[in-house]
Amino acid sequence: DTAVSQTPKYLVTQMGNDKSIKCEQNLGHDTMYWYKQDSKKFLKIMFSYNNKELIINETVPNRFSPKSPDKAHLNLHINSLELGDSAVYFCASSQWGAKNIQYFGAGTRLSVL
Amino acid sequence: SQQGEEDPQALSIQEGENATMNCSYKTSINNLQWYRQNSGRGLVHLILIRSNEREKHSGRLRVTLDTSKKSSSLLITASRAADTASYFCATLNPTGANSKLTFGKGITLSVRP
Numbered sequence: 001d002t003a004v005s006q007t008p009k010y011l012v013t014q015m016g017n018d019k020s021i022k023c024e025q026n027l028g029h030d031t032m033y034w035y036k037q038d039s040k041k042f043l044k045i046m047f048s049y050n051n052k053e054l055i056i057n058e059t060v061p062n063r064f065s066p067k068s069p070d071k072a073h074l075n076l077h078i079n080s081l082e083l084g085d086s087a088v089y090f091c092a093s094s095q096w097g098a099k100n101i102q103y104f105g106a107g108t109r110l111s112v113l
Numbered sequence: 114s115q116q117g118e119e120d121p122q123a124l125s126i127q128e129g130e131n132a133t134m135n136c137s138y139k140t141s142i143n144n145l146q147w148y149r150q151n152s153g154r155g156l157v158h159l160i161l162i163r164s165n166e167r168e169k170h171s172g173r174l175r176v177t178l179d180t181s182k183k184s185s186s187l188l189i190t191a192s193r194a195a196d197t198a199s200y201f202c203a204t205l206n207p208t209g210a211n212s213k214l215t216f217g218k219g220i221t222l223s224v225r226p
Binding site for chain 2: 004010033040041042043044048055056090092093098100101102104105106107
């Protein structure tokens with residue numbers, strides 16, 4: 001069983017559209033994250049949720065809205081997509097604590113045309 | 114702001130050789146972690162070293178941490194073609210509610226058969 005799964009794996013869309021990415025973890029973790037990896041492989045945190053509560057919001061545009069219906073799920077909705085949103089988006093999860101070892105999904109490659 | 118900076122950015126070695134990758138960071142940390150990313154996949158946690166530790170081993174991996182120089186190194190001994198991947202260091206800071214991992218830009222390791 002996949003520990004952290006995100007869908008879809010690929011997303012190709014036009015500028016201005018709205019799209020969502022879904023993430024689910026079956027590790028029993030209480031914290032989930034969204035990261036953005038750009039074309040140079042630089043990985044930057046966007047959001048983190050602990051027990052469905054937003055903990056970190058790294059100055060991400062308001063067009064990005066995360067939602068956590070429960071501890072095992074964290075979705076990302078993006079409004080009015082722009083060319084600069086093209087990237088790979090990773091979901092991750094961890095158990096809150098001193099180590100914060102994170103488990104990543106396989107990524108969603110978003111291409112905005 | 115970016116915390117970890119890996120060095121070199123790309124490394125190409127022959128199978129069986131050792132690979133050494135370095136990471137520098139700027140602020141105090143709780144722990145430092147190394148992750149591997151195979152092409153088209155998510156990141157996988159390799160090893161963690163706490164700020165009060167100087168060296169850790171795990172299989173063919175050896176990580177060192179020098180907090181006075183704010184640097185870490187990852188040594189992979191007896192490399193294999195399957196070690197070909199990108200390697201990222203990530204620092205955890207601070208502790209508590211705003212704890213987050215900050216990733217470096219990554220090192221691309223190529224192991225030639």
